[in-house]
Amino acid sequence: xxxxxxxxxxxxxxxxxxxxxxxxxxxxxxxxxxxxxxxxxxxxxxxxxxxxxxxxxxxxxxxxxxxxxxxxxxxxxxxxxxxxxxxxxxxxxxxxxxxxxxxxxxxxxxxxxxxxxxxxxxxxxxxxxxxxxxxxxxxxxxxxxxxxxxxxxxxxxxxxxxxxxxxxxxxxxxxxxxxxxxxxxxxxxxxxxxxxxxxxxxxxxxxxxxxxxxxxxxxxxxxxxxxxxxxxxxxxxxxxxxxxxxxxxxxxxxxxxxxxxxxxxxxxxxxxxxxxxxxxxxxxxxxxxxxxxxxxxxxxxxxxxxxxxxxxxxxxxxxxxxxxxxxxxxxxxxxxxxxxxxxxxxxxxxxxxxxxxxxxxxxxxxxxxxxxxxxxxxxxxxxxxxxxxxxxxxxxxxxxxxxxxxxxxxxxxxxxxxxxxxxxxxxxxxxxxxxxxxxxxxxxxxxxxxxxxxxxxxxxxxxxxxxxxxxxxxxxxxxxxxxxxxxxxxxxxxxxxxxxxxxxxxxxxxxxxxxxxxxxxxxxxxxxxxxxxxxxxxxxxxxxxxxxxxxxxxxxxxxxxxxxxxxxxxxxxxxxxxxxxxxxxxxxxxxxxxxxxxxxxxxxxxxxxxxxxxxxxxxxxxxxxxxxxxxxxxxxxxxxxxxxxxxxxxx
Amino acid sequence: xxxxxxxxxxxxxxxxxxxxxxxxxxxxxxxxxxxxxxxxxxxxxxxxxxxxxxxxxxxxxxxxxxxxxxxxxxxxxxxxxxxxxxxxxxxxxxxxxxxxxxxxxxxxxxxxxxxxxxxxxxxxxxxxxxxxxxxxxxxxxxxxxxxxxxxxxxxxxxxxxxxxxxxxxxxxxxxxxxxxxxxxxxxxxxxxxxxxxxxxxxxxxxxxxxxxxxxxxxxxxxxxxxxxxxxxxxxxxxxxxxxxxxxxxxxxxxxxxxxxxxxxxxxxxxxxxxxxxxxxxxxxxxxxxxxxxxxxxxx
Numbered sequence: 001x002x003x004x005x006x007x008x009x010x011x012x013x014x015x016x017x018x019x020x021x022x023x024x025x026x027x028x029x030x031x032x033x034x035x036x037x038x039x040x041x042x043x044x045x046x047x048x049x050x051x052x053x054x055x056x057x058x059x060x061x062x063x064x065x066x067x068x069x070x071x072x073x074x075x076x077x078x079x080x081x082x083x084x085x086x087x088x089x090x091x092x093x094x095x096x097x098x099x100x101x102x103x104x105x106x107x108x109x110x111x112x113x114x115x116x117x118x119x120x121x122x123x124x125x126x127x128x129x130x131x132x133x134x135x136x137x138x139x140x141x142x143x144x145x146x147x148x149x150x151x152x153x154x155x156x157x158x159x160x161x162x163x164x165x166x167x168x169x170x171x172x173x174x175x176x177x178x179x180x181x182x183x184x185x186x187x188x189x190x191x192x193x194x195x196x197x198x199x200x201x202x203x204x205x206x207x208x209x210x211x212x213x214x215x216x217x218x219x220x221x222x223x224x225x226x227x228x229x230x231x232x233x234x235x236x237x238x239x240x241x242x243x244x245x246x247x248x249x250x251x252x253x254x255x256x257x258x259x260x261x262x263x264x265x266x267x268x269x270x271x272x273x274x275x276x277x278x279x280x281x282x283x284x285x286x287x288x289x290x291x292x293x294x295x296x297x298x299x300x301x302x303x304x305x306x307x308x309x310x311x312x313x314x315x316x317x318x319x320x321x322x323x324x325x326x327x328x329x330x331x332x333x334x335x336x337x338x339x340x341x342x343x344x345x346x347x348x349x350x351x352x353x354x355x356x357x358x359x360x361x362x363x364x365x366x367x368x369x370x371x372x373x374x375x376x377x378x379x380x381x382x383x384x385x386x387x388x389x390x391x392x393x394x395x396x397x398x399x400x401x402x403x404x405x406x407x408x409x410x411x412x413x414x415x416x417x418x419x420x421x422x423x424x425x426x427x428x429x430x431x432x433x434x435x436x437x438x439x440x441x442x443x444x445x446x447x448x449x450x451x452x453x454x455x456x457x458x459x460x461x462x463x464x465x466x467x468x469x470x471x472x473x474x475x476x477x478x479x480x481x482x483x484x485x486x487x488x489x490x491x492x493x494x495x496x497x498x499x500x501x502x503x504x505x506x507x508x509x510x511x512x513x514x515x516x517x518x519x520x521x522x523x524x525x526x527x528x529x530x531x532x533x534x535x536x537x538x539x540x541x542x543x544x545x546x547x548x549x550x551x552x553x554x555x556x557x558x559x560x561x562x563x564x565x566x567x568x569x570x571x572x573x574x575x576x577x578x579x580x581x582x583x584x585x586x587x588x589x590x591x592x593x594x595x596x597x598x599x600x601x602x603x604x605x606x607x608x609x610x611x612x613x614x615x616x617x618x619x620x621x622x623x624x625x626x627x628x629x630x631x632x633x634x635x636x637x638x639x640x641x642x643x644x645x646x647x648x649x650x651x
Numbered sequence: 652x653x654x655x656x657x658x659x660x661x662x663x664x665x666x667x668x669x670x671x672x673x674x675x676x677x678x679x680x681x682x683x684x685x686x687x688x689x690x691x692x693x694x695x696x697x698x699x700x701x702x703x704x705x706x707x708x709x710x711x712x713x714x715x716x717x718x719x720x721x722x723x724x725x726x727x728x729x730x731x732x733x734x735x736x737x738x739x740x741x742x743x744x745x746x747x748x749x750x751x752x753x754x755x756x757x758x759x760x761x762x763x764x765x766x767x768x769x770x771x772x773x774x775x776x777x778x779x780x781x782x783x784x785x786x787x788x789x790x791x792x793x794x795x796x797x798x799x800x801x802x803x804x805x806x807x808x809x810x811x812x813x814x815x816x817x818x819x820x821x822x823x824x825x826x827x828x829x830x831x832x833x834x835x836x837x838x839x840x841x842x843x844x845x846x847x848x849x850x851x852x853x854x855x856x857x858x859x860x861x862x863x864x865x866x867x868x869x870x871x872x873x874x875x876x877x878x879x880x881x882x883x884x885x886x887x888x889x890x891x892x893x894x895x896x897x898x899x900x901x902x903x904x905x906x907x908x909x910x911x912x913x914x915x916x917x918x919x920x921x922x923x924x925x926x927x928x929x930x931x932x933x934x935x936x937x938x939x940x941x942x943x944x945x946x947x948x949x950x
Contacts, residue, residue, distance in 0.1 A: 024658040092808065094792040095785045097838045104658040106836055118813050125815035233655055246671040251704030259700075261668045261817070266654065290702035298654045302667035304702070315675050339813045353818050356675070414818045421822035423812040 022099070025227060028108040028123035028156070030147040031133030036164045040133065040202035041109055044224065045098050047209040093123045102228040117150060117372075117386035118339035121426055124154035125412070128232045131160045131223070136169045136199070140182045146372045148183070152190035153335060153388065153428065155408055157235040159187075160196045162223055166215065167201040173217045189375055191405070194230075198223050236299055240402065241265030241273070242326060242410050243297075243319040244355035249304060257288055257304040258313055263355065263409035265321070267297045267305065275311050276318045276400050277328055282309040284319075299409075316357030318400045326410055330398045331364070331524035333430050333438055336391050338383035340417060340424030344391075345382070346441075350424070352395055354413035360396040361415070364524070365439040367391065383425075390430070392438045394524045404428035437602065440523035442531035442561045464544030470501050470644045472541040474566045475548045475634060478559060478613060479576030480605045481591045482583030483622050484630070485550035488576065491631035492548055499635075501644060504540055506533055508551045509589065521602045527558060534562040541570050546643070554604035556611045572641065574634055575616040580605040582623050617641070659845055663696065666833040668817060669796060670700035670780070673831050674707050676821040677778040680831075683767070684710040684737070686722045686729075687897040688853050689782030689834055692842050694733065695851050696833060697780075709736035711770060711779070715762040716746025717899035719876055725854045740770035750901050751880055762899075768804040771828060778821075778829045786838045796835050802826035840920050847913045857916065859893040859908040866890075870904030877901075 031037035096107040108123030110116070124130060130151040134144050151159055161183055169175040176199045187195055198207055199218050206212035209224045221229070242263040249257045267273075271284045287294040288304040297303045305319065313319075320326060338344055344363065352361040369380035369389040383389045404411030415425035465471050475492065477485045489505050496503045512519075515532055519525040530553055537547045553559050563571040583605065584592045595603040604610045613619075618637045620630045638644040656664065673680050682697060684690050697706055712726060730737035742748075742762050750758040771779060785792045795811050797819045812820050823829060834842070846853060864871040865885045871892050872879055877900055881887075892905035893916075910919040 022658050023655055024661050092793040092811070095836065096792065097786045097836070099838075099840070122813045122815050126817075233653070236654075238654055246668070247675050249701070249704055255703055257703075259671050261664060288703065290699040300661060300664050300668075301656065302664040302671070302700070351822070353820065356672075409816065412816045412818065414813075414815060414820060416820055416822055418822075421820070421824065423814075423820045426813070426815045 022102065022104050023232075024104050024106065025129060025230070025232060026106045026108065026127050027129040027131055027227065028110055028120070028127040028151075029131045029133070030110050030120050030123070030151070031144075031164075035133040035135050036202045037109070037133050040131075040162065040164065040200070040208065040223075041096060041107060043202050043205055043208050044107075045096060047205060047224075093119045100224065100228055105227065117146070117388075118337060118426075120147065120150050121154055121337045121339075124151055124156050125426065127154075127156045128235060129158040129160065129227070129230060130156045131162055133162050133164050134179055134183070136163050136165045136175050136179060139175075139179045140186065142373045144183070145186055145375075148187060148190060148192070149370075149372050149375065150337070150388075152192050153337070155191075155404060155428070157232070158194040158196075158230055159192050160198060160223070160226060162202075163197065163199045164202050166199045166206060167204050171199075171201075171206070171212075171214045173215075176218075196220070196226060198226065237264035237407050238266055238298060239264070240324050240326070240407060241267055241271075241319070241321045242355075242400075242402070242407065243267060243273075243305065244357075244400075244410075245313055245315055245317045245319065246356050248314050255306075256310065257306045258319070259302075259304045260319075260356070261302045262297050262299045264299055264407050265324075267303075267319070268295065269293075272322050273307075273319045274322050274325065275307075275313045276320060276325070277398055278312065278317070280309075280311050281322060282307045282311055284308075316355075316397075318355065320400075326400045326402050326407075327431070328398050328400055330395050331392070331438055331440065331522060332395075332399065332401065333367075333390065333392045333433070334413070334427040335404075335430060336383060336389050336415075337426045338385060338387050338389070338424065339426065340422055341385055342417070342420075342424070343382045343384045344425070349418055351416040351418050352393065352399070352413050352427070353416060354399050354401065355410060357397065357399070358416075359399070360418075361393050362441070362443060364392040364394055364441040364527075367439075391427075392440070393427075394440060394443075394527075401429050403431040405430075434601075437608070438523055439557070440525075440527035442527050442534070442558070442565070459544075461544070468502065468544055470546055471570075471642070472544045473546055473570045473572055473638070473641075473643045474537045474541060475546075475572045475574060475638070476553070476559065476562065476566075477548065477550045477574045477576060477634075478553045478616075479622070480554075480578060480580055480583045480610050481552055481589070481603065482586045483576040483578040484586070484627055485552070485576055487627045488574075488620075488630045488634070489548045489550040491627050492634050495631055495635050496546065496644070499644070501546055503546045503548055505548045505550065506536060507549075521600070523602070526602075527561075530558050530562055531565070534565040537562075538566050541566060552604050552610075554608060554610045556614060559613065572638065572643065573613055573616045573618070574637075575613045575619045576622050576630070577612070577619055578622040580610075659841060659848065662837055662841060663699070663845070665817070665836065666693075666696045667700040669819070669831060669833040670697050672819055672821070673778050673780070673829075674701070677829070679774070679776050680708040680778040680780065681711045681738075681771075681774065681776040682706075682708055682780040683782070684712050684726070685782060685897070686712065686718065686726045686854060687782070688842055688846060688857060689784065689837075691729075691851050691853050692837070692845055693780060693782050693833060694729070694735075695845075695849055698733070706733065706735050708780075709738050711738045711740060711774075711776075713763060713767045713770060714739050714741045714745060715766070715899050716741060717749075717762075717877070717901060719854075719856060719873075719897070719900055719903075721854055721856050722897060725852075729852070738770070738774070740766060740773070742766035742769065750899075755902055771804065776828065777823060778831055780831045780833060782834055783832050784834050784837050784839075784842075785832075794832060794835065796832055797821060798830040798832065799823070800828050800830060804828065806830075840917070843913060843917050843920060847917060853913075854897060856894045856897060858911050859891055859915075860911070861889050861891050862905060863887050864890050864892060864905060871906065872904060873900055 029037050094109045096109055098105050110120040110123035132147050163176050163179050180197045199215055200207045200223055206214055207222045211222050242265060243260050244263055245258045245260050247259045249259055269284050269286055273284055274281050285306040285308050287297050346363045350361050351358055366380055367390040368377040369387055371378055380389055402410045411429045413427045414423050417424045477489055479485050486507050493503050493505050516529040519529045540547050587593055594600045595606040602608055620633055701707055745762055748758055748761050783791055795814045799812055863874045865887055874887055891909055893908045894905050910916045
């Protein structure tokens with residue numbers, strides 16, 4: 001080897017060695033129109049020598065033929081698509097790359113206008129840091145507030161406010177301080193852990209790459225200095241092991257491993273782990289990669305894990321440490337950024353992709369929408385493109401999640417419209433209330449499939465009525481546990497039976513033993529339980545049967561949904577009114593006792609309020625009247641509504 | 652303990668994650684193998700993603716008939732050594748249609764874009780890995796990792812799916828497909844550093860040696876491979892050069908260089924001031940031409 005080759009080898013290997021020690025910073029940029037965002041990025045790329053000569057030449061060529069013979073517009077480096085150059089705006093997220101001797105950078109350059117909130121959220125989702133631009137003359141605009149809100153919402157750990165166009169305020173400190181003060185005041189209402197301010201002139205390069213001599217009053221680092229030195233190692237979650245399984249590998253009879261990317265925490269051979277959702281426990285045998293076995297795996301390493309025991313683990317499952325479990329729920333609450341062209345439709349079935357599983361989901365409640373200018377909450381019944389709100393969802397299969405603020409990987413999900421396959425929303429899970437108390441809603445009735453028509457009915461409702469002597473209806477008896485619903489239902493059944501009617505009783509306790517055996521007492525479980533009851537009642541009604549339902553059904557919303565399903569004209573609501581103290585003395589099922597002892601949760605009247613019906617067909621004061629009289633009163637009510645024509649037997 | 656990954660390790664992990672997502676969620680993935688350095692890196696990442704198993708998808712080379720001899724040799728040897736299934740698809744006009752008569756854009760549209768769409772349709776592939784990187788070209792800077800294509804294989808830049816975190820939407824209807832770019836966040840320098848660190852074999856054309864070329868519009872056009880019509884004032888010369896990007900021999904220029912191995916290439920890159928696609932004639936025909944090609948179905 002001759003000396004020059006030797007030298008070249010050394011220089012390159014030296015470079016490679018130093019470069020291998022570099023880490024990676026992903027940052028997003030956002031700013032209002034004309035804040036000079038694209039110019040700033042152009043400046044960073046240009047001054048850090050990331051812009052290649054021929055790309056510059058191409059930009060100059062494209063700029064020729066434009067009306068003014070202006071100087072090179074650095075913004076043109078970043079506005080990539082033709083439509084963007086023609087309109088002079090940035091539409092989509094553009095990813096840009098540059099490196100300095102200290103760090104490598106990926107920029108997600110996001111557009112500023114309101115109609116591109118979704119793109120800003122996209123850029124922020126993977127960012128370690130966000131650079132927000134403000135114009136020193138104009139200060140904090142509504143858009144700046146919106147950007148800051150989205151940055152905080154997406155959990156970007158570091159925020160830099162770059163106060164640009166300092167050259168247009170003669171590089172004076174006062175305007176800079178004023179902008180910072182206003183922003184700080186606003187930012188206290190957001191969850192921003194690390195906030196910095198830098199006065200810059202992107203056009204002239206002041207404080208972008210090197211410290212500017214024109215602002216001696218500013219003692220802090222240049223923007224690039226800050227980007228190069230900000231400590232991001234502490235932003236990762238190394239505590240909670242979450243290993244979502246992507247694929248199960250069985251290349252031959254001897255090897256069985258689980259591929260995935262470590263979302264958080266540290267995994268080591270010998271660790272006792274639980275496979276979720278099966279809850280089976282085993283130990284990690286090895287951590288396999290093509291480069292050999294590893295002593296540990298941490299985020300974001302992509303590895304294959306083998307286990308001591310043969311468990312049935314597959315895609316969508318998760319390996320976690322035994323004493324540190326995520327939430328396992330079908331019912332949860334999240335902040336949503338709506339990204340679909342079509343607004344959120346509460347009646348539609350969506351898909352949720354969370355870690356490595358995709359499952360059907362439906363919206364239970366939209367709690368509010370956020371006005372991102374004022375941060376005020378406002379009631380909403382839908383979310384439109386670029387709107388943000390707080391929603392409650394129920395999924396078909398349980399998700400294995402953590403709150404987003406604790407874990408960006410297990411706390412995030414996307415919503416896919418099953419009909420269009422479009423990605424319509426991003427969600428960040430919040431954990432403020434226990435899942436069982438979140439509002440729930442019955443699954444929407446399936447749309448009748450156009451190819452399938454039910455067998456033609458040969459018996460009309462009128463014929464049935466004539467034969468049985470009554471109309472089909474559902475008597476829905478609601479009230480606190482212990483108010484006497486079952487007893488009244490049975491007494492009413494007897495009265496009707498004796499009068500020649502053939503009634504069917506659906507009773508909460510019985511249905512819970514069979515039809516709804518697997519459901520819990522969470523609000524989601526209760527909604528599904530009552531959905532089944534309402535569907536059963538509807539089917540029986542359609543066959544001419546008179547149904548008596550005895551269910552606590554403690555919320556007005558659920559009863560209304562049941563009525564909608566059954567049909568308002570067939571729904572006869574009876575409220576058994578009794579104070580909870582009175583009901584508790586008649587605690588035959590021991591419900592109150594167990595609730596007070598902490599064995600049961602979510603008992604209406606104890607943990608949850610019971611909402612009295614606003615306009616029941618009949619209200620019966622139970623302590624005053626008693627079971628038999630109550631049943632007789634209901635029968636009279638049914639007669640008055642013309643549901644039952646028979647006369648009750650005279651006593 | 653630090654528990655941090657270097658830049659290259661992070662990129663590697665991200666790419667592996669993408670490969671595994673696609674294999675888990677699509678029925679018939681394929682890797683578009685173009686023989687170049689990016690394809691070589693993709694192959695290594697795919698091997699890592701599915702270790703200790705074999706590649707769970709075939710390789711597809713869309714062959715215009717005009718690739719360099721060294722590329723064909725390297726392609727066949729690589730597939731053999733990997734034990735991978737190599738599918739070669741040639742358009743009916745491959746090796747006949749040429750850029751001198753058709754112009755570079757029409758030639759590319761026919762032999763690359765059309766051929767690619769035909770091949771994907773023929774094999775009913777629903778996901779195709781490509782080695783494109785966002786850093787390469789302006790319209791690619793806005794490309795998704797999972798790039799949705801309609802049933803005609805076309806790309807609509809105004810109707811792309813938002814891509815957040817590492818959650819990729821892989822839902823498609825029959826006939827539609829996804830182009831997947833596992834190297835989206837890699838730069839040319841990252842690619843070479845990875846090739847060096849991993850000792851990944853690449854086509855020898857990347858290394859400098861004396862070659863017979865003509866100098867045309869600041870480009871060095873190679874003459875070893877096939878007939879290139881000379882203009883009146885052109886005379887073949889012997890120049891020490893190498894290829895920075897590989898394509899068809901008529902449309903791929905070499906650069907003057909003495910970098911004869913990977914470390915020297917990296918060193919050269921530390922000082923070079925030209926982007927890699929500068930030697931690809933097709934990108935320069937019209938402003939925004941890559942964007943137009945992508946809309947038509949190019950990857």
